Amino acid sequence: MVYQLLNRHELCDYYDLNTNPGQSQRITVRKDKFSFLEDTGIQQELIHFKDDSTTHITFYLPQIHCSSCLYLLENLHKINAGIIKATVQFTRKEVDIIFHHNILSLRGVAELLTSIGYEPYISLQQLKKAKPRIPRTLIYQLGVAGFCFANIMLMSFPEYLGLEKAEQELQYAFRYLNLLLALPVLLFSAEPFYTSAWKSLKHRFLNIDAPIVLAIWVTFLRSVVEVITDTGGGYFDSFSGIVFFMLIGRVLQDKTYQQLSFERDYTSYFPIAVTVLKDDTEIPTALPSIKPGDTLSIHQDELIPADGILTKGRAYIDYSFVTGESLPVLKEVGELIYAGGKQTAGTIELLTIKEVAQSYLTRLWNQADKPAQKEKGISFVHLLSRYFTYIVFGIALLTAAYWWAVDTTKIWPAVTAILIIACPCALLLSNTFTNGNILRIFSRNGLYLRNAQAIEEMAGINEIVFDKTGTLTTTTKHAVDYTGDALTIVQLEAISALAGNSRHPLSKALVQHLGRKRIPVEQFRERIGKGIEGSINGSRYALGSQQFICGTKNPTGGTRVYVSIDGQLKGFFQFHNFYRDEVSALLTRIQPDYTLAILSGDNENERYQLEKMVGKNTTLLFHQQPQDKLRYIEIEKEKGKKIMMIGDGLNDAIALQESDMGIAIAEHSNTFTPASDGILDASSLGKLDRFLLLAKGNKQIVIASFVMSILYNIIGLYFAVQGELSPLVAAILMPSSSLSIILLTYGASGIYARKLQL
Amino acid sequence: MGVIILLLIASISVAGIFLFGFIWSVKKGQYEDEYSPPVRMLFDDKPSKKSSQQ
Numbered sequence: 001m002v003y004q005l006l007n008r009h010e011l012c013d014y015y016d017l018n019t020n021p022g023q024s025q026r027i028t029v030r031k032d033k034f035s036f037l038e039d040t041g042i043q044q045e046l047i048h049f050k051d052d053s054t055t056h057i058t059f060y061l062p063q064i065h066c067s068s069c070l071y072l073l074e075n076l077h078k079i080n081a082g083i084i085k086a087t088v089q090f091t092r093k094e095v096d097i098i099f100h101h102n103i104l105s106l107r108g109v110a111e112l113l114t115s116i117g118y119e120p121y122i123s124l125q126q127l128k129k130a131k132p133r134i135p136r137t138l139i140y141q142l143g144v145a146g147f148c149f150a151n152i153m154l155m156s157f158p159e160y161l162g163l164e165k166a167e168q169e170l171q172y173a174f175r176y177l178n179l180l181l182a183l184p185v186l187l188f189s190a191e192p193f194y195t196s197a198w199k200s201l202k203h204r205f206l207n208i209d210a211p212i213v214l215a216i217w218v219t220f221l222r223s224v225v226e227v228i229t230d231t232g233g234g235y236f237d238s239f240s241g242i243v244f245f246m247l248i249g250r251v252l253q254d255k256t257y258q259q260l261s262f263e264r265d266y267t268s269y270f271p272i273a274v275t276v277l278k279d280d281t282e283i284p285t286a287l288p289s290i291k292p293g294d295t296l297s298i299h300q301d302e303l304i305p306a307d308g309i310l311t312k313g314r315a316y317i318d319y320s321f322v323t324g325e326s327l328p329v330l331k332e333v334g335e336l337i338y339a340g341g342k343q344t345a346g347t348i349e350l351l352t353i354k355e356v357a358q359s360y361l362t363r364l365w366n367q368a369d370k371p372a373q374k375e376k377g378i379s380f381v382h383l384l385s386r387y388f389t390y391i392v393f394g395i396a397l398l399t400a401a402y403w404w405a406v407d408t409t410k411i412w413p414a415v416t417a418i419l420i421i422a423c424p425c426a427l428l429l430s431n432t433f434t435n436g437n438i439l440r441i442f443s444r445n446g447l448y449l450r451n452a453q454a455i456e457e458m459a460g461i462n463e464i465v466f467d468k469t470g471t472l473t474t475t476t477k478h479a480v481d482y483t484g485d486a487l488t489i490v491q492l493e494a495i496s497a498l499a500g501n502s503r504h505p506l507s508k509a510l511v512q513h514l515g516r517k518r519i520p521v522e523q524f525r526e527r528i529g530k531g532i533e534g535s536i537n538g539s540r541y542a543l544g545s546q547q548f549i550c551g552t553k554n555p556t557g558g559t560r561v562y563v564s565i566d567g568q569l570k571g572f573f574q575f576h577n578f579y580r581d582e583v584s585a586l587l588t589r590i591q592p593d594y595t596l597a598i599l600s601g602d603n604e605n606e607r608y609q610l611e612k613m614v615g616k617n618t619t620l621l622f623h624q625q626p627q628d629k630l631r632y633i634e635i636e637k638e639k640g641k642k643i644m645m646i647g648d649g650l651n652d653a654i655a656l657q658e659s660d661m662g663i664a665i666a667e668h669s670n671t672f673t674p675a676s677d678g679i680l681d682a683s684s685l686g687k688l689d690r691f692l693l694l695a696k697g698n699k700q701i702v703i704a705s706f707v708m709s710i711l712y713n714i715i716g717l718y719f720a721v722q723g724e725l726s727p728l729v730a731a732i733l734m735p736s737s738s739l740s741i742i743l744l745t746y747g748a749s750g751i752y753a754r755k756l757q758l
Numbered sequence: 759m760g761v762i763i764l765l766l767i768a769s770i771s772v773a774g775i776f777l778f779g780f781i782w783s784v785k786k787g788q789y790e791d792e793y794s795p796p797v798r799m800l801f802d803d804k805p806s807k808k809s810s811q812q
Contacts, residue, residue: 067797074798090793139784147777151770173763177770 033299034114036273036284037107046122046272047106054084055101059113059120064093072116080104080112124267124287138192138254142247145189148181149240155181159233160728175227178236185240186220189247200382208385208428211392215423216243222416235420238734242425245738249429252436253452269340269650270305270356274298277349287356296350298343306339306352307359313348316528317341320475322361322650327505327559330529340650344503345528361650379456380699381431384706385424392418399721417720421733426709426741427702434701434745438694441753446681447663447691454677457661458695460642464590465633465655467647468600468610471665473577474682478509484563484571491570493517494536495563498524498543502532506561507543510573531561540566577606582686584613589689591615595641599624599632601651629655646688650674690756694749701748705741712737 036042049056063069069088073095076086082104087096095118099109110120155174193209193216200207216239223234275297276285282297287305290296295311298304304317315331322340331337337350339359356362396418403410435452442449449455466472487495496514499507501524524534531544542549542564549562550569559575587596597619598610604622611620621632633643633655645652645659648666653674656662664673667682680688716733719726783789 070794070797071801074801088794089791090797091791136784139789140781143777143780143784147773151773154769155766170762173766177766 032275032282034107034110035275035282036286037110038105039273039284039286042273042284042286043106050101053100053102054098055106056096056098057106057109058094058096059110059122060092060094061113061118062093062121063118064088064090064095069118073118076112079116080108082108083112122272124270124272138247138251141189141191142244142251144184145240145244145247148185148189149237149244152178152181152237152240156233156237156731160731171233175233178234179224179227182220182223182236182240185243186216190216190243192250193243193246205382206386206389207382208424208431211385211389211424212246212428215419215425218416218419219423222413222420235731237731238420241735242423242738245735245742246425246428246432249432249436253432253439255436255439269303271303274302274305290352290356292352292354294352296352297347298350299347300343300345302343304337304339304341304343304350305359306356307354308337308350308352310335310337311349311351313346314528315343315348316345318344320470320649328529379431379453381427381702384703385427388424388427395717395721414721418717421713421716421720426712426737427706429738430705430709430741430745431702433742434698434705434749437746437749438698438753441694441749441758442691445687445691445758446684447678447687448680449678450676454661455695455698457642457677458644458692459699461594461644461661461692463595463597463636463641463643465597465599465629465636465643465645465659467629467645467649467652467655468598468606469577469602470648471646471652471685472579472583472598474580474667475505476667477512477578478506479576479578480509480513481574481576482571483574484569487563487570490537491565494519494539494541495543497521497536498532498534498541501534502526504532506559506575507532509575510543510561513573546572576609579613580682580685586686586688587614587618590692591617595619597621597632597636599629599655601625626651626654630658633658646680646685648673687758690758693756694753694758697749697752701745701752704748705744708744709737709741 037046047055047057061073064073070090073086073088076097077083082100084098084100086098088094089096095113097109104112110122113120155178158171158174190213193213196207197209197213200210219235219239223236223239226232226234270287273284273286274290275282276290277283277295277297285294290306296306296308310331310333312333314333315335315337316328317331317337318328319341322338328344329341336353338361339356340361354360396415399414399418400411403414432452435455438455439449439452449458469475492514494517496511496517497519498521499510499514500516500518501507501521504526519536521534521536524532526532527544527548529545531542531548533540533542533544535541543561546552546560546562549564560572561575562572563570590596591614596614596617598614599621600606601624602622607620607622610618614620621628624632629647629652633645636643637658637660642661643659644661644663645655646663646665647656648664652664656664656674656676661678662676663678663680664676665682665685666673666679673679712733716729719729788795
């Protein structure tokens with residue numbers, strides 16, 4: 001179907017670009033799915049710009065993944081004349097579309113995208129105004145600092161090399177130009193340090209930026225005094241150089257991952273609008289305006305946005321978003337349905353009993369928001385810099401006292417020189433560069449941390465809490481055993497063919513286990529929540545729950561699918577959770593160093609298998625509700641443990657927030673993950689122990705390079721206390737110490753990572 | 759000596775042009791999407807079928 005469309009518009013290049021473009025279209029979209037886009041109120045929230053004939057809009061298309069996508073989307077104007085221009089932002093997976101709204105409606109655009117396989121993802125979050133763009137100020141500041149630094153360096157050469165008396169005027173020109181060039185560095189580029197220092201002083205806390213700001217200003221003032229009184233050339237080059245290097249460190253450390261979001265809340269999961277039934281007419285309504293008492297019509301594959309009572313139809317709800325558990329749950333008319341699940345079997349009607357913002361799930365989120373402002377630990381760098389600052393002030397005072405007694409004219413040069421030399425910039429440099437490099441190494445290996453502070457949190461962890469479903473186990477595979485009368489190959493093939501007709505996760509797992517077979521199935525019937533049956537080669541096969549096949553129900557262990565042939569019970573397939581390959585080895589490796597706990601929302605069927613994997617020392621808790629997980633973490637924290645929580649799904653969200661370090665597992669890059677301090681690619685779970693080691697190495701590297709910088713400082717201080725810090729010595733000492741520290745931190749973290757095979 | 763001052767001004771203004779170019783390129787968002795522009799450059803409009811069959 002897509003091919004025909006493309007062929008008609010001569011866009012077949014699409015298929016030549018990549019051998020396997022596109023993803024098979026699994027879901028056909030309901031006809032009225034985008035009818036809410038005709039609501040002007042919703043439209044206004046989504047579009048950026050509108051004039052008489054054109055509209056500008058940005059859609060998020062999670063399906064974008066290759067150059068063919070880019071080609072197809074940017075040639076959208078060939079498929080429909082209403083489109084003027086489409087521009088893809090690949091890293092953000094967004095497309096900016098300009099279209100004639102007289103020819104094509106907004107809904108039409110969404111449907112056009114859907115028809116070629118790129119269904120726009122429109123979530124409630126977009127109602128709350130566009131997300132902020134990445135701040136570029138830091139980049140401008142870095143550019144300006146680099147420009148000024150290079151020019152000042154160039155113009156400081158004559159000063160160092162010595163000028164003749166006759167060229168006195170030239171010297172003035174150089175000096176005043178330097179002064180001029182240093183101004184933008186002082187007033188614009190160094191601004192991030194001022195803000196940070198001011199913030200920390202307001203909280204009565206001395207962070208590393210405060211002494212740095214002091215050193216920046218002292219250097220500048222002393223240089224100005226020297227230039228004006230014609231006593232020297234000043235230290236403008238060292239001053240701008242250090243600001244430049246520190247800014248580079250900051251940029252490296254603050255690198256963000258555009259395609260990931262660490263701040264998700266329920267609004268990014270929920271649809272923007274839902275169909276409300278009023279007097280037998282369907283009205284698309286924006287989520288915030290849904291009131292208790294409204295009747296919602298939820299279609300196949302739609303998310304349930306508010307808690308409600310099922311009034312019509314049969315709900316078969318997939319809560320994998322919430323719990324990580326892939327098996328749908330059957331609900332009958334009259335039962336309460338919690339928000340967050342996805343309806344998987346036909347249309348249902350729901351009587352809302354709570355507003356969206358008051359529903360069970362959203363309340364969990366709002367609860368999680370409060371501890372979100374928790375004070376994360378203070379970086380050891382600030383503490384270290386504080387001691388350092390006290391010592392430096394002590395030395396400065398002693399020197400001042402000494403020169404006051406001996407030669408008062410030397411107080412000013414000696415004290416300012418000490419403050420310049422003793423700036424803890426080396427510490428800041430080594431910290432930002434090491435962090436930046438470690439973040440880069442992590443991301444290359446599939447761990448994306450929210451910020452650099454998370455590395456330190458990670459190094460201090462002494463207890464690791466795992467969620468089971470979806471974290472230690474994978475929902476994409478099951479381990480399957482068969483118990484009962486032996487089945488022939490023909491029978492197994494028939495079972496596979498029968499299961500192949502159903503979209504139930506267990507049927508899919510069974511097909512995966514048995515291998516896909518295409519045998520015609522006659523009289524196929526699916527009984528939602530019970531099982532499936534059909535005739536194959538004249539025999540009647542049935543698969544399903546114990547109640548469906550045997551008529552009785554024993555609440556015996558685990559997930560089973562019973563098989564009967566021609567009404568005769570043959571046996572059952574037992575489904576076990578499939579643990580990720582690396583899990584067992586990982587748990588054994590980290591066990592000696594960390595307290596481990598596994599919290600599961602499931603029943604205790606898996607206890608034996610888990611105990612075999614982790615031994616008796618690990619806390620295993622079952623039937624854990626989201627609040628239970630939260631409480632467990634609170635109790636452990638009170639015992640003074642530093643906890644890393646690894647989980648997926650919304651049910652872990654509050655526990656992730658409460659823990660010292662919350663890591664969300666993502667099966668692939670466009671899965672949605674709850675708010676966390678880090679996102680871990682599921683296939684990299686086995687590297688967790690090595691990530692922890694590298695995070696610990698971070699601190700040692702920073703301290704080692706700090707010690708090295710102190711050596712430089714001692715050499716500098718030796719000159720400074722005597723009041724003899726010549727600009728040349730300063731000009732050599734400052735950049736060379738900075739550069740060697742950068743090299744050391746980069747090299748050491750790189751070598752350590754290689755040793756850990758990351 | 760006057761020549762040196764002149765050269766100085768020239769060199770700083772050249773550097774200034776580059777600084778301006780850098781700021782402009784960041785503002786235009788050239789560093790935000792590193793994937794699409796190089797790929798986009800390689801797509802060419804295919805001549806329509808009729809003309810290519812000659």
